[in-house]
Amino acid sequence: MTKSIGLPQGTLEMLILKAISLGPLHGYGILLRIQQISGERLEILQGSFYTAIYRLERRRWIKGVWGESENNRRARFYSLTAAGTRQLRTETAKWTDMAAVVAGILSRKADET
Secondary structure, three states, X not given: OOOOXXXXXXXXXXXXXXXXXXXXXXXXXXXXXXXXXXXXXXXXXXXXXXXXXXXXXXXXOEEEEEEEOOOOOEEEEEEEOHHHHHHHHHHHHHHHHHHHHHHHHHOOOOOOO
């Protein structure tokens, strides 16, 4: 069994945007998609997850419409807005750059300064 890892500060919103970019989903479906894509390694608390969803909607990076879920329950389905697509692109570039910088630092040997 693989150990789950916590999310670094500020990455949950980016992951939500990415999950929604793959196709509209209701809230719980987004959470499941992120967990599935991560290989069940990310542990996301529902309280912080839904707070992030509401924050993204207030920023108009996602929009929600009411519909019916696969189990015939009323649910809010989210999709990316044009602003959300731009934000996802920006956040992805930042994350990629930061990961490369950190990887470069961690790969340094004592005699390489």
